[in-house]
Amino acid sequence: DAGIHAEAIDVAASHVADFDGKVNSIQASVVGMSGALSFHTVDSQVHARMLRGASVTTRDMSVLAGNTSRKTFFDSTYQVEAGSGGILDGAAALSRSYIDHETEVQIGQDARINVTGDPENPGRSDFIALNDVQVNDAVRLDSGGAISLAHAQSQVGANLIGRARMENGAHVSTVGNFHVGVRTGGYIHTSANAKTYGLSGAASGLSRSD
DSSP states (O other), X not given: OOXXXXXXXXXXXXXXXXXXXXXXXXXXXXXXXXXXXXXXXXXXXXXXXXXXXXXXXXXXXXXXXXXXXXXXTTTTSOSEEEEEOOSEEOOEEEEEEEEEEEEEEEEOTXXXXXXXXXXXXXXXXXXXXXXXXXXXXXXXXXXXXXXXXXXXXXXXXXXXXXXXXXXXXXXXXXXXXXXXXXXXXXXXXXXXXXXXXXXXXXXXEEEEEO
């Protein structure tokens, strides 16, 4: 028959965004601006597909799409630090990160997949989409001057989309279990620490993850 015949077939598409940043704007001056700002954006699309009309016969089949974003390089310290001891100041500490994932596995229209072998010891029949996010974000503002804005903010937004699709006419035959799924794992930690003293007014802080 036409198509691919193999003992084992692995189809995998993956992307890893490993990012972080560190900003330190501590100063002591009579008149100063000591704001510290950090912005990150990740937009990642990962697709693992068996195309339309594909024909495959094998004893072990895995199709995996994996999408990972990590912001952990400076997780033992503050990513953003700002402060001042000046008389007139515009101190602010701000960190924002936005993560967008689109992760998909697909069996195309009229594709034929046949996983053969021993029913007592079958190979894989796996079609899995994985999203994983690990973020640690910490911000600190420490100022003793007469500042205009004593605000620290840490914000992380994550939009994680996962899909496992079988198009019209697709056919899968297997001697074992057929695993189709989407999994999302995430750890997001945000922290905003604001302290004022001396001539400074009230401090405020905001940490948010969604």
